[in-house]
Amino acid sequence: MAGKFDTPVQTQMAVAVSNGVCNGECRPRTRRVFVQTETGCVLGLELDRNDNAHTVKRKLQIAFNVPTDESSLTFGDLTLNNDLSAIRNDSPLLLTRNVMHRSSSTPCLSGKNLQQRDRSSLVEILGCSVRFDGAIELVKEIIKAIKNGVDPIPVNSGLGGAYYFRNTKGENVAIVKPTDEEPFAPNNPKGFIGKALGQPGLKHSVRVGETGFREVAAYLLDYDHFANVPPTVLVKVTHSVFNVNDAMNGNKLQNTKVSKIASLQQFIPHDFDASDHGTSSFPVDAIHRIGILDIRILNTDRHGGNLLVRKFGGVGGFGKVELIPIDHGLCLPESLEDPYFEWIHWPQASIPFSEDELEYIKNIDPIRDSNMLRTELPMIREACLRVLVLCSIFLQEAAAFGLCLAEIGEMMSRQFHVQQEEPSELEVICLEAKELVREIDLSFFKADEKDDEFQFDMDCEAAQFNVSPNMSGSAKSPLHYEFGSVNDQSFLAQVDEAVEESEIRVDEDRFRNALSLSPSLNKVNLGEKGFHYHCGKPEGNSTMGYSYSSRMSRSANEQLPTSISFVKFADMNEDEWNAFITKFKELLYPAFANRRSQTTGQRQRLGNSCQF
Numbered sequence: 001m002a003g004k005f006d007t008p009v010q011t012q013m014a015v016a017v018s019n020g021v022c023n024g025e026c027r028p029r030t031r032r033v034f035v036q037t038e039t040g041c042v043l044g045l046e047l048d049r050n051d052n053a054h055t056v057k058r059k060l061q062i063a064f065n066v067p068t069d070e071s072s073l074t075f076g077d078l079t080l081n082n083d084l085s086a087i088r089n090d091s092p093l094l095l096t097r098n099v100m101h102r103s104s105s106t107p108c109l110s111g112k113n114l115q116q117r118d119r120s121s122l123v124e125i126l127g128c129s130v131r132f133d134g135a136i137e138l139v140k141e142i143i144k145a146i147k148n149g150v151d152p153i154p155v156n157s158g159l160g161g162a163y164y165f166r167n168t169k170g171e172n173v174a175i176v177k178p179t180d181e182e183p184f185a186p187n188n189p190k191g192f193i194g195k196a197l198g199q200p201g202l203k204h205s206v207r208v209g210e211t212g213f214r215e216v217a218a219y220l221l222d223y224d225h226f227a228n229v230p231p232t233v234l235v236k237v238t239h240s241v242f243n244v245n246d247a248m249n250g251n252k253l254q255n256t257k258v259s260k261i262a263s264l265q266q267f268i269p270h271d272f273d274a275s276d277h278g279t280s281s282f283p284v285d286a287i288h289r290i291g292i293l294d295i296r297i298l299n300t301d302r303h304g305g306n307l308l309v310r311k312f313g314g315v316g317g318f319g320k321v322e323l324i325p326i327d328h329g330l331c332l333p334e335s336l337e338d339p340y341f342e343w344i345h346w347p348q349a350s351i352p353f354s355e356d357e358l359e360y361i362k363n364i365d366p367i368r369d370s371n372m373l374r375t376e377l378p379m380i381r382e383a384c385l386r387v388l389v390l391c392s393i394f395l396q397e398a399a400a401f402g403l404c405l406a407e408i409g410e411m412m413s414r415q416f417h418v419q420q421e422e423p424s425e426l427e428v429i430c431l432e433a434k435e436l437v438r439e440i441d442l443s444f445f446k447a448d449e450k451d452d453e454f455q456f457d458m459d460c461e462a463a464q465f466n467v468s469p470n471m472s473g474s475a476k477s478p479l480h481y482e483f484g485s486v487n488d489q490s491f492l493a494q495v496d497e498a499v500e501e502s503e504i505r506v507d508e509d510r511f512r513n514a515l516s517l518s519p520s521l522n523k524v525n526l527g528e529k530g531f532h533y534h535c536g537k538p539e540g541n542s543t544m545g546y547s548y549s550s551r552m553s554r555s556a557n558e559q560l561p562t563s564i565s566f567v568k569f570a571d572m573n574e575d576e577w578n579a580f581i582t583k584f585k586e587l588l589y590p591a592f593a594n595r596r597s598q599t600t601g602q603r604q605r606l607g608n609s610c611q612f
């Protein structure tokens with residue numbers, strides 16, 4: 001399907017990486033980095049051999065007027081204090097104001113001032129995987145079109161900023177989504193602003209500005225185009241079509257040429273998407289393949305609009321269709337989340353995996369995948385890679401046990417009872433595994449200092465802080481946990497602090513309207529006034545022994561989905577993580593057997609009407 005994008009074009013590397021710093025083997029003589037500020041401005045910088053974090057910050061002080069002692073330079077989980085040896089060529093770094101200096105926002109220098117300092121070309125691919133080679137042709141086409149006056153076109157749908165980039169014939173060839181135009185990012189063109197890059201975003205465990213590399217990760221993980229993810233790269237792109245909000249005056253800056261870091265995905269001509277069409281004609285193998293990918297990457301956003309449908313044989317092509325999965329910005333969260341799998345109730349998902357699919361699943365190697373992503377996308381956070389490893393193992397073991405796609409998806413999905421959200425079966429297994437590791441005395445719940453670097457420093461995660469395993473019944477399963485007290489002052493103080501720190505400016509009516517239109521947010525509950533975490537014993541028909549509800553004084557933060565992380569992985573050191581994975585695997589078989597008996601029971605109750 002992906003056509004020329006698939007063909008390695010080694011000789012054209014210099015088009016995308018115009019100054020020759022990348023030799024195709026990622027061993028450049030000099031390194032270039034792209035520094036992005038919290039407000040989205042991007043500056044390309046050549047690093048000298050002797051540069052360290054301080055000298056880089058000094059250069060940035062000149063460009064952005066942010067004093068070196070008031071700013072931090074980060075690269076994924078890493079805060080750069082001195083040594084820059086971990087920084088690869090073409091890496092995007094984030095320059096943030098330190099918390100005490102947040103009130104004065106980093107100015108976004110634009111136009112001539114910034115451009116004069118940045119000599120990179122119109123569109124540049126960040127990274128040099130051979131999987132990106134085919135994109136060089138596409139980038140070349142786009143640059144040629146722009147130089148010929150064929151400008152990109154803003155995409156109206158969706159909550160984030162997106163642009164169709166065209167070829168000289170005016171045909172759409174790519175969709176570009178700037179990281180600073182995501183929902184709630186500073187330069188969102190649709191009014192959903194109020195967060196700085198790096199803060200928790202639309203999904204709590206996916207930070208603002210970090211959906212772009214996830215789109216690329218999904219493409220890189222989709223070996224052999226198994227699921228048909230369109231080729232996707234991370235780019236630095238300069239154009240005046242992009243949106244820049246003038247935070248000072250509340251206006252948009254018009255016709256300002258700015259550089260952005262963005263995901264660039266090949267545009268796939270299509271006839272409609274899965275939300276517009278009956279699903280019965282969708283091929284079983286296409287749904288299985290997309291489902292397998294969604295499970296590996298814990299996709300929290302596989303709604304019908306994110307499955308493009310292309311008819312074979314043009315109009316009237318007798319119903320045969322091809323599916324193209326898009327929009328993977330909300331996969332690989334930093335902690336276990338509630339996934340969203342549109343396919344879960346489609347009959348195709350209940351058909352057993354084929355031999356070929358089982359073979360593909362068996363050959364997935366999550367450690368190799370993590371290493372590959374660390375190499376190709378070094379800004380990716382370790383917590384995301386742990387989610388990848390865990391979900392891949394879960395998929396492999398479940399498929400080997402004989403579960404089908406729907407059963408696996410259901411085990412990963414949370415249940416909602418009235419207004420209460422319960423952890424998924426997968427999350428319960430993880431909590432039990434964590435508890436078992438704690439019992440073997442690895443001081444499990446004590447996060448070491450290093451781990452703090454990659455935890456959210458600004459969020460309402462009191463539920464995790466207060467999760468205290470009530471294991472008096474010890475090895476009983478399902479587990480019974482209690483959350484901290486409703487009136488827990490320290491918890492409320494933390495929530496208040498978090499709320500104060502994050503000023504969300506959103507037109508509420510507009511947001512509600514968008515929620516009703518946006519399938520990505522179909523589980524968002526704006527709720528009644530305020531939220532709190534309800535604590536206590538399992539209630540009602542809660543099968544897993546958890547309960548959660550929300551009510552607190554109203555704040556702007558409420559505009560965002562309230563979601564809870566039952567299981568985090570960032571709080572484990574390496575030994576704990578390895579011990580956890582061992583215990584996790586041990587717990588899988590009984591959980592699968594339990595699921596199988598439930599499914600069998602359901603099928604018996606439903607009788608033959610449910611067979612297909």
Ligand SMILES: Nc1ncnc2c1ncn2[C@@H]1O[C@H](COP(=O)(O)OP(=O)(O)OP(=O)(O)O)[C@@H](O)[C@H]1O
Nearest residue numbers: 157158159162175265266267268326327518519520
């Ligand atoms: N690779 C692609 N090829 C063709 N069209 C695409 C591609 N990726 C996205 N689109 C189209 O671009 C539009 C915007 O896509 P995007 O993924 O940003 O938003 P969305 O999924 O509609 O929004 P949201 O996830 O915020 O609800 C959609 O209509 C989608 O169909």
